[in-house]
Amino acid sequence: MNNIKLTNICKAYGETVVVNNLNLEVKQGERLILLGPSGCGKTTTLRMIAGLESITSGELEISGKLFNTIPPGERNIAMVFQSYALFPHLTVWENIIFGLKIQKLPSEEIKKRAAKALEILNLTGYESYRPKELSGGQKQRVALCRALVKQSPYFLLDEPLSNLDAQLRQQARTELVKIHEIYKPTMIYVTHDQVEAMTVAHKIAILNKGTLQQIGTPKEIYNNPANTFVAGFIGTPPMNLCKAHLLYDKIFIGNECLVLPEKYREVVKERSTVVVGIRPERCTLEKSPMVEAKTVFVEDLGNQRITRLQLKTGEEIYVSTVDHKYSFALAQGFSFEWENVCFFDVGSGKNLIS
Amino acid sequence: MNNIKLTNICKAYGETVVVNNLNLEVKQGERLILLGPSGCGKTTTLRMIAGLESITSGELEISGKLFNTIPPGERNIAMVFQSYALFPHLTVWENIIFGLKIQKLPSEEIKKRAAKALEILNLTGYESYRPKELSGGQKQRVALCRALVKQSPYFLLDEPLSNLDAQLRQQARTELVKIHEIYKPTMIYVTHDQVEAMTVAHKIAILNKGTLQQIGTPKEIYNNPANTFVAGFIGTPPMNLCKAHLLYDKIFIGNECLVLPEKYREVVKERSTVVVGIRPERCTLEKSPMVEAKTVFVEDLGNQRITRLQLKTGEEIYVSTVDHKYSFALAQGFSFEWENVCFFDVGSGKNLIS
Amino acid sequence: MKISKLKNLWHLPLLLAILVQFWPLVFMISTSFKDMNQIFQASLNPLPLPPTLVNYETVLNNFPFFTFLNNTLFIAIFITVIKLVTSVLAAFAFVYYDFKYKEVIFNSMLLTFFIPFTVLIMPNYLLMSKLGLLNTPWGVILPQLVDGMGIFLMRQTMRGIPKALLEAAVLENASPLQVLYKVILPLIRPSATAISIFFFIDAWNEYFWPLLVLQDKGMYTLPLALQMFISAEGGSEWGIAMAVAMLTCLPPLILYFVSQRFILNTFMQSGVKG
Amino acid sequence: AQKQVKSTGGKVQIQYWHVAAESFGGATVKELVADFNKSHPNIEVVAKYNPDMYKGLTQNLQAAIAAGKSPDVVQMGWSYLNYAADNFKYTDIASVIAKEEPKDKDFFTKNFLPNVLALAQTDNGKQIGVPYSISVPVLFINPELFAKAGLDPQKPPKTWQEVAAAAKQIKEKTGDVGFFMQEYADNWAQQAIIESNGGTMLKKVDGKVKAGFDTPEAAAAYQLLADMVENGSGLHATNEEGFQAFLSGKVGMVCTTIGKRANFEKSAKFPVMVARFPVFQGKPLKVPAGGNFLMMFSKDAAKQKAAWEFIKYLESPEAMSKWSTGTGYLPPIKNIETRSTVFKELVKNNKNVQVALSSMPSLVKWASFPGTNGLQAEQLLIDARDIILSGKDSAANVLKQTADKVNSLL
Amino acid sequence: MHKSNWQAWLFLLPATLLFLIFFYRPLIENLYLSFFQWNMISPTMKFVGITNYHSIFVSAELLKIFFNTIFLVFILLILNFVLPYIYSYILGHLITKMQSFYRSALFLPSTISLAVASIIFLWFYNPIAGPLSIILNSIGLESPRWFKEDGLVIIAIATIIAWKSFGYNLIVMLAAMVAVPKELIEAAKLENASNWIIFKRIILPMTSPTALYVFTITVVFGLQYMLVPVNMITQGGPNQGSSNLVYIVYQYAFVFFQTGKSAAFAVLTMIFYVVILVAKYKFIDKKVHYEN
Ligand SMILES: Nc1ncnc2c1ncn2[C@@H]1O[C@H](COP(=O)(O)OP(=O)(O)OP(=O)(O)O)[C@@H](O)[C@H]1O
Ligand SMILES: Nc1ncnc2c1ncn2[C@@H]1O[C@H](COP(=O)(O)OP(=O)(O)OP(=O)(O)O)[C@@H](O)[C@H]1O
Numbered sequence A, B: 001m002n003n004i005k006l007t008n009i010c011k012a013y014g015e016t017v018v019v020n021n022l023n024l025e026v027k028q029g030e031r032l033i034l035l036g037p038s039g040c041g042k043t044t045t046l047r048m049i050a051g052l053e054s055i056t057s058g059e060l061e062i063s064g065k066l067f068n069t070i071p072p073g074e075r076n077i078a079m080v081f082q083s084y085a086l087f088p089h090l091t092v093w094e095n096i097i098f099g100l101k102i103q104k105l106p107s108e109e110i111k112k113r114a115a116k117a118l119e120i121l122n123l124t125g126y127e128s129y130r131p132k133e134l135s136g137g138q139k140q141r142v143a144l145c146r147a148l149v150k151q152s153p154y155f156l157l158d159e160p161l162s163n164l165d166a167q168l169r170q171q172a173r174t175e176l177v178k179i180h181e182i183y184k185p186t187m188i189y190v191t192h193d194q195v196e197a198m199t200v201a202h203k204i205a206i207l208n209k210g211t212l213q214q215i216g217t218p219k220e221i222y223n224n225p226a227n228t229f230v231a232g233f234i235g236t237p238p239m240n241l242c243k244a245h246l247l248y249d250k251i252f253i254g255n256e257c258l259v260l261p262e263k264y265r266e267v268v269k270e271r272s273t274v275v276v277g278i279r280p281e282r283c284t285l286e287k288s289p290m291v292e293a294k295t296v297f298v299e300d301l302g303n304q305r306i307t308r309l310q311l312k313t314g315e316e317i318y319v320s321t322v323d324h325k326y327s328f329a330l331a332q333g334f335s336f337e338w339e340n341v342c343f344f345d346v347g348s349g350k351n352l353i354s
Numbered sequence C: 001m002k003i004s005k006l007k008n009l010w011h012l013p014l015l016l017a018i019l020v021q022f023w024p025l026v027f028m029i030s031t032s033f034k035d036m037n038q039i040f041q042a043s044l045n046p047l048p049l050p051p052t053l054v055n056y057e058t059v060l061n062n063f064p065f066f067t068f069l070n071n072t073l074f075i076a077i078f079i080t081v082i083k084l085v086t087s088v089l090a091a092f093a094f095v096y097y098d099f100k101y102k103e104v105i106f107n108s109m110l111l112t113f114f115i116p117f118t119v120l121i122m123p124n125y126l127l128m129s130k131l132g133l134l135n136t137p138w139g140v141i142l143p144q145l146v147d148g149m150g151i152f153l154m155r156q157t158m159r160g161i162p163k164a165l166l167e168a169a170v171l172e173n174a175s176p177l178q179v180l181y182k183v184i185l186p187l188i189r190p191s192a193t194a195i196s197i198f199f200f201i202d203a204w205n206e207y208f209w210p211l212l213v214l215q216d217k218g219m220y221t222l223p224l225a226l227q228m229f230i231s232a233e234g235g236s237e238w239g240i241a242m243a244v245a246m247l248t249c250l251p252p253l254i255l256y257f258v259s260q261r262f263i264l265n266t267f268m269q270s271g272v273k274g
Numbered sequence D: 001a002q003k004q005v006k007s008t009g010g011k012v013q014i015q016y017w018h019v020a021a022e023s024f025g026g027a028t029v030k031e032l033v034a035d036f037n038k039s040h041p042n043i044e045v046v047a048k049y050n051p052d053m054y055k056g057l058t059q060n061l062q063a064a065i066a067a068g069k070s071p072d073v074v075q076m077g078w079s080y081l082n083y084a085a086d087n088f089k090y091t092d093i094a095s096v097i098a099k100e101e102p103k104d105k106d107f108f109t110k111n112f113l114p115n116v117l118a119l120a121q122t123d124n125g126k127q128i129g130v131p132y133s134i135s136v137p138v139l140f141i142n143p144e145l146f147a148k149a150g151l152d153p154q155k156p157p158k159t160w161q162e163v164a165a166a167a168k169q170i171k172e173k174t175g176d177v178g179f180f181m182q183e184y185a186d187n188w189a190q191q192a193i194i195e196s197n198g199g200t201m202l203k204k205v206d207g208k209v210k211a212g213f214d215t216p217e218a219a220a221a222y223q224l225l226a227d228m229v230e231n232g233s234g235l236h237a238t239n240e241e242g243f244q245a246f247l248s249g250k251v252g253m254v255c256t257t258i259g260k261r262a263n264f265e266k267s268a269k270f271p272v273m274v275a276r277f278p279v280f281q282g283k284p285l286k287v288p289a290g291g292n293f294l295m296m297f298s299k300d301a302a303k304q305k306a307a308w309e310f311i312k313y314l315e316s317p318e319a320m321s322k323w324s325t326g327t328g329y330l331p332p333i334k335n336i337e338t339r340s341t342v343f344k345e346l347v348k349n350n351k352n353v354q355v356a357l358s359s360m361p362s363l364v365k366w367a368s369f370p371g372t373n374g375l376q377a378e379q380l381l382i383d384a385r386d387i388i389l390s391g392k393d394s395a396a397n398v399l400k401q402t403a404d405k406v407n408s409l410l
Numbered sequence E: 001m002h003k004s005n006w007q008a009w010l011f012l013l014p015a016t017l018l019f020l021i022f023f024y025r026p027l028i029e030n031l032y033l034s035f036f037q038w039n040m041i042s043p044t045m046k047f048v049g050i051t052n053y054h055s056i057f058v059s060a061e062l063l064k065i066f067f068n069t070i071f072l073v074f075i076l077l078i079l080n081f082v083l084p085y086i087y088s089y090i091l092g093h094l095i096t097k098m099q100s101f102y103r104s105a106l107f108l109p110s111t112i113s114l115a116v117a118s119i120i121f122l123w124f125y126n127p128i129a130g131p132l133s134i135i136l137n138s139i140g141l142e143s144p145r146w147f148k149e150d151g152l153v154i155i156a157i158a159t160i161i162a163w164k165s166f167g168y169n170l171i172v173m174l175a176a177m178v179a180v181p182k183e184l185i186e187a188a189k190l191e192n193a194s195n196w197i198i199f200k201r202i203i204l205p206m207t208s209p210t211a212l213y214v215f216t217i218t219v220v221f222g223l224q225y226m227l228v229p230v231n232m233i234t235q236g237g238p239n240q241g242s243s244n245l246v247y248i249v250y251q252y253a254f255v256f257f258q259t260g261k262s263a264a265f266a267v268l269t270m271i272f273y274v275v276i277l278v279a280k281y282k283f284i285d286k287k288v289h290y291e292n
């Protein structure tokens, strides 16, 4: 049962609390992605798990044992650093076997493991290169290799792909998933790239300012964000959020009076205002739309068009369309289906449905 | 006639040729975007135009005059650097008027221009801030401001938005276009962000290894890439490229025998093989498809799904779909329309249609 | 990370080093406040009991202390200023321009830093003597007006300025001098200050060359004045010597205390490599 | 400032170079010069201190002469006599007297004992300067340590054998060191002990100067010192260290110049006593003169005359007494006790000075190594001292080897 | 960047002139003077060919001086190279508190005049009355005669120099130590590497360029600084015991007034340095890990 469990973990530097009461469990073989804006405490959380940072309070259990004070070297955790942390003065081979040699494994075993890992990661032939002679993608693979050979049941990765360019990144993340499928370690993966999060994760945990916002499958998070923060954080362009007034069975979005279906009236209850959220790609541009709006600006990204609309209230709405499907030039506003709409509390930002 | 014209421009550092025989013209008031992978010579080209780098051979004409040897200070070119290059020891105001003071303009004039520019860029009130007290977006606007006050007819920008995060970036590029519309300078803009290129440019010039690959409007470039390099470079995921064999009126894509419409048979002529290119979003997943293929992997990006298919030949094809439109689980392959297909020469990679 | 008690053991060697490094200073301070008798009675006891100012009084009343001070100040300040100017100008040339043999010239300047000064003293002494500059401050000053290390440190500091800043200035039609004045100098001010302070301290402490060049007591610098009290024919005056030593060390010490953060950071950041 | 001899307003300006540090006669020089300038309105003496003693002064003089800016009157160290005679274009004082002031023609004979006058003569008898300051080596004693060791400080050792015995006793009784002989970068004190044992420093063979110290007498004298160091009763250290130790009350006897008297009396916490330089049983006392003589380097007649006036003034009994009081040097001129009341007082009140004065008749010349390599030769003998005292080899061997080396240099 | 050669030279002019006059000219002049016999004052110089070199090479002095130089360099390397190396590791990686205090305090002696230091240490080493001897006596040891014994005198002199330059070397080393990315050390810690292994396998190779620099300045500065204490305390004694290639140049020039031999020694010293520098480039640089 190689799981990692965080219970009420807090981390404070002096007065500033960086991680606040974090509860998290990663099951054996699962890929958990930590996602969040810069400075939200992702790296800190990872480092606490690795033992590189002390835990202020709370309990860290690994495989059911309390790990709070075990020194990092004895945790048997493999970690890939954001900067790769390759030893610049060692060759690829020496980098990979660094830890194994310290463990004093028999040299046969070392060779076997390293050769295998190099093969999997397509690095055979590069053994005697030094890190500075490698491209970014290769460096990243060497760092992975070093983690792999440990055959550790826990894998921590801190933005392992952030230094790669778009093309390489896509390749690398596919590879990463492939490797995970082979070894099935318990994996925590830090990133602030959404595409990465959506494609790699079994589960995503979204942090903001040290506090857990939501944890769930990519689909849950995308379709059912727990609060406005998550809604605004996930998706490019992000979910459109606008205030709506409620009166009996009517809802006013952008001064447009719509009938709120019975089902959702139960959700919003007695509230007089609510924040509604609609993903840009769930909106359609129409000649006779549900909500009238003025087209302000159209950006053509080639495979997709982003249309910025201005409601009568002045609020702006992005609508994303795949260009060869709609004739948007004549659009007078946008429509949507109620089932694609999220409702958030105005004060707390909480999703009222989930 | 404030145009910029490059004729057979070459730049070599010692033996290595960095820019190779570049021909380019930017008309007055036009926005040209230089796009290309890292190290392809974009910055070098810009710097040669600005006079910060010597020109090895070829002719640089600005407003019809040969400018090869004019010192940079006398070219009256405004440039915004990737890193903004704001003077950290000067306030926003001092930064903006730095050049005007060196030009010894009357102080009335300086004040007028700077105040105007500050207003346009929404920086009024920040005059006495120092760069380190500004956010990334503000810094970028100050850098623009400094370029604006010069009232120079030429604007060079080197990845001006690359340091901003995704959200700010979108804002900034809209702003940039707005300002350009006001002053209408002749503008060359370097980036390697495709979205930026597609949205900002009047014309895009794509470079690779110092050689111009294609120059044209965003639409031309997206729909009609001049060669396989451009096809593979533009779009995420990029255009699918696969080899196809030709026999009489038949074309074999992934071992599937299709009939090539007459119109395109003229294009491919006597060739026995050709590279066909289809954009992922122009493919559709079908139960009874034109080309049979196995679904290998599905990535859900939330607003879009990327399905990786494997053809019988082993080649891989990406299909991008907006998830709520298709039931892809049952897909047996993909279909497309011939008018969305590009044909490239196998040897040279040239687009056979354009 | 687990912070073990063992970790604190590493402070022991450091404290020992502090003790060794500070002992001479403590000795100097305490001796300067002792009278002749105390000095020879209790050299281990750092506390002058009772402290006496007699040594300082002797120094200030019977010796042209302020002449020494002025001489030292004049020489040190002059050297500092000119050295700063030569270093800044040369470093600027290396940073701003691209010219043939740049690295060769730079290395040949840096190399001088490795030439032991003694190897040069005789020819330089003869030159000073030919120029009639012996026994003048100029004789002391001239050979110290340039410094390979200074140029190296300045260049290193200037390299820290993003090239784009200089180019931005050039695009605004700024002349090289304007670039130096308006962009580089304001930006390197903290480091340049630190480097100058170090120049100053070095020039202030210089002993050997002034010893050869200066003969007239009226010309003496403070470090030289020191040896008037030690190994003199009449015997050494330890208390007075230590008082003079104290007064000699005081200005550099004060400067160091005021600016230690700059100085240390400059050396830490210079990224020196062999 | 290096104002060169300028005649300002009819005044003749002359430069006087001395080695009197502030702590050792510097004030007296000032006083003397001021006094002279006041009483000689047409002459202005500018005094200049030269650090690093006679070596420093010689260096400076070299440079000044090279630059054509020689001073007028100079305090020259005795050991630099030959070097100065060979290398410097000095002014012959006798001929100046003959030319400018014939009335002073018997100045030398009237004022100096012949053995004192001879100190400032080269080997071929040429008088190159006027004796000015005399110091003699003496034995400083710490009476408290003597008493503690059961010795009588009132009966200081008279012979070197007694010194060695006393030192040993001090070491054994108190654990402190018994004896230290100065270790300056010269051989002055060592010469005294060698010559007191009947040895010589230099000898003349066929008109050429040769090392004379490779004799059994010299070796025996040196060995006596080395033995003391060897058995722990003697100290071998740098000068400063030796004196520090003595002043801290940790050394019983220090053999050094009488010039240290004032400083020692002031710094030590015990009443410092002075004894005469010891002798070897049955052999006469010979002490080399330390200190300096005055040389003249003036070129033009007016300045030569002024310089001579100044020298005459410095050698006058009154000036001499002041100088002696300020420094601790012994005055070289005859019958000073009767010619100056000041000096009479000094002698009466300080027994230590009296003791020192009593060795004046035994003064001999400070050996000076000739030739371009002279200074280097002297260094060899200094090195030899270090080797002998550190007990690496016997004195006889070392002196022999050194003599060979010195002879090859001379 | 900018090609105007003449402008660059204008900026370089003051420094270049001064370097030529006060650094490169003397080197040449030394070579010239080394073929003459002269005493600095006599109006005539006697050309003697290579006699000066010859007499240096046949004298026993050269060997001793050479050995002294090597020994001094050796001690200095321990005190000013190895020790700062270890201390900078402790300071940079093993302790977490009071770093800046130690840094500032240990650097402080570098601002003190060597003349002052020499005088203080002269007292410190006094074999009878000095603090060191009192301490040694109190534990029943007798203080050696620091400045009067071959070997010991070099150690004593070296400590004075070490006192002065330890701090500077420490700071330079420390800069390199803290420049080793923290993540590399953490990566090693995750592999269960001990402090010793981290030092040996990561810190040592990664700080080697700076170490080489400190190595060089230890030698160069050491021999330069040595002049003051030797001149003030031992004058090269006992029996040339504290003399060395650098001091001898001074001694012949300004004590013995033999410019020819002094110049010859100066030339030899420069050759010695060149040999060291060449050796450095040939043998040591290869083993050093350079980032760029
Ligand atoms: N040693 C420290 N002392 C004080 N604050 C710290 C320290 N280390 C990190 N922090 C703060 O803790 C917060 C969380 O840092 P952390 O590195 O975990 O962020 P992150 O989520 O990894 O961000 P990024 O995406 O930029 O890497 C930040 O605000 C940071 O400033
Ligand atoms: N001074 C130089 N000497 C040699 N080669 C150089 C020099 N400057 C640039 N290059 C090379 O010229 C090529 C083009 O560089 P350039 O900076 O123009 O690329 P770029 O297109 O701006 O790339 P990026 O998107 O990474 O900024 C690169 O391969 C680079 O290595």
Ligand SMILES: [Mg+2]
Binding pocket: A042, A043, A044, A158
């Ligand atoms: Mg992080």
Ligand SMILES: [Mg+2]
Binding pocket: B042, B043, B044
């Ligand atoms: Mg670029």
